[in-house]
Amino acid sequence: MNRYNRHIILSDVGQQGQDKLSKAKVLVVGAGGLGCPVLQYLAAAGIGKLGIIDFDIVEESNLQRQVLFGTSSLGMNKAIAAKKRLEDLNPTISIDAISEKLTKENACQLFQQYDIVVDGSDNFATRYLVNDASILSNKPFVYGAIYKFEGQVSVFNYNNGPSYRCLFPNPPKEGSVANCSEVGVLGVLPGIIGTMMANEVIKIILGFEHVLSGKLLCYNSKTADISTLKVNKNQSEFDKVLNTEKLTDIYENELCEVSIKDISEEELATLSNIQFIDVREPHEQPKLEMKNCIEIPLGELESNLQLLDSDKTKVVFCQSGIRSKKAVKLLMKQDFNDSFNFKGGISPLLEALKQNIYER
Amino acid sequence: MQLNIKYFGLIAELTTCNEETLEFSEATIADLKEVLVEKYPELKTKDFQIAQNKEIVSSNAIVSGEEIAILPPFSGG
Numbered sequence: 437m438n439r440y441n442r443h444i445i446l447s448d449v450g451q452q453g454q455d456k457l458s459k460a461k462v463l464v465v466g467a468g469g470l471g472c473p474v475l476q477y478l479a480a481a482g483i484g485k486l487g488i489i490d491f492d493i494v495e496e497s498n499l500q501r502q503v504l505f506g507t508s509s510l511g512m513n514k515a516i517a518a519k520k521r522l523e524d525l526n527p528t529i530s531i532d533a534i535s536e537k538l539t540k541e542n543a544c545q546l547f548q549q550y551d552i553v554v555d556g557s558d559n560f561a562t563r564y565l566v567n568d569a570s571i572l573s574n575k576p577f578v579y580g581a582i583y584k585f586e587g588q589v590s591v592f593n594y595n596n597g598p599s600y601r602c603l604f605p606n607p608p609k610e611g612s613v614a615n616c617s618e619v620g621v622l623g624v625l626p627g628i629i630g631t632m633m634a635n636e637v638i639k640i641i642l643g644f645e646h647v648l649s650g651k652l653l654c655y656n657s658k659t660a661d662i663s664t665l666k667v668n669k670n671q672s673e674f675d676k677v678l679n680t681e682k683l684t685d686i687y688e689n690e691l692c693e694v695s696i697k698d699i700s701e702e703e704l705a706t707l708s709n710i711q712f713i714d715v716r717e718p719h720e721q722p723k724l725e726m727k728n729c730i731e732i733p734l735g736e737l738e739s740n741l742q743l744l745d746s747d748k749t750k751v752v753f754c755q756s757g758i759r760s761k762k763a764v765k766l767l768m769k770q771d772f773n774d775s776f777n778f779k780g781g782i783s784p785l786l787e788a789l790k791q792n793i794y795e796r
Numbered sequence: 797m798q799l800n801i802k803y804f805g806l807i808a809e810l811t812t813c814n815e816e817t818l819e820f821s822e823a824t825i826a827d828l829k830e831v832l833v834e835k836y837p838e839l840k841t842k843d844f845q846i847a848q849n850k851e852i853v854s855s856n857a858i859v860s861g862e863e864i865a866i867l868p869p870f871s872g873g
Contacts, residue, residue, distance in 0.1 A: 470873040608843040
């Protein structure tokens with residue numbers, strides 16, 4: 437086939453290697469900064485079946501680095517927008533877009549349908565979930581993560597190699613490590629790291645010898661320094677997961693210390709005298725344009741408590757409901773007990789208000 | 797013994813350098829952590845792993861290498 441000619445003429449790939457690629461099934465978790473380049477190169481390489489799971493929507497601030505998307509993708513679900521573009525890039529492969537969040541309920545069942553999982557997520561809860569689900573379903577996973585100008589790449593749970601928990605056994609305290617939307621990231625960095633991840637996926641499928649398993653590659657885009665560090669397997673980290681036989685949310689217990697009151701669209705209707713608190717960064721869209729809504733990014737909440745109206749019921753929201761949960765936890769600790777977390781973030785909130793479930 | 801310490805990610809921001817040389821006379825990686833926390837108190841609240849001579853090691857490992865790396869986990873994607 438002419439499409440894969442430049443692969444086939446490589447003696448280390450050949451028609452046999454190309455056939456392996458076209459029979460492979462790869463699941464990419466997150467179609468963001470890392471997921472986009474991974475998906476582009478894997479689709480172009482002719483991976484037979486690509487799965488994309490992402491619940492998020494394409495925002496303008498994503499386009500600086502998530503080059504799979506264009507202006508016409510704004511507002512679309514990322515998995516669906518990615519599928520649309522990739523089908524044009526390579527119509528000969530099968531692409532499954534899953535516009536949901538990866539959860540402890542759906543992870544194992546989903547992983548079982550693929551040969552390799554790629555972690556392009558942007559938070560620790562998902563990263564530990566990917567690790568644990570790949571151990572339980574016995575799948576290798578290609579890991580990549582970024583911070584400002586630096587990136588990490590590795591392959592975990594491959595050929596009896598170490599897992600992510602062998603490298604970082606203890607999940608960091610929630611909120612102790614900022615994400616890209618809070619601290620920024622140089623656009624090309626996820627392009628570099630994501631492309632390295634796609635390369636590892638292809639090496640695994642082709643059966644190459646030097647897969648990045650048991651090693652953590654650290655790249656600094658400012659200095660162009662690359663360090664590769666050895667990571668040893670710690671069987672007890674596997675046993676922790678294997679012995680419980682079910683997945684847990686790493687922050688579930690932590691969040692239980694103070695009980696957070698989640699409210700849904702229906703429950704919102706039962707509240708009155710509300711002050712809405714948007715804890716997203718200023719650039720995040722769409723806005724809730726209401727007089728009784730104030731914007732305080734999560735990182736600035738603690739130093740701006742005077743902006744809260746103690747006579748009102750506080751309903752906190754963000755993009756997806758994760759940061760708002762942290763914000764409510766923080767407020768409860770400061771004795772703002774009439775604070776609620778709006779489940780699911782801005783989209784269902786706007787929907788609820790549009791339907792006039794509750795009176796303005 | 798002279799240790800050459802490399803810092804990564806937000807740890808490098810906290811120490812305000814990517815690399816430095818430190819005189820170390822204690823025994824284990826746990827001791828090294830203490831020395832570092834004393835020098836940079838904010839490290840106490842951070843999560844990180846330590847590599848020596850390009851290998852991730854546990855707290856009870858003996859400091860024998862000259863090349864140390866301090867790695868925080870990254871979550872961004």
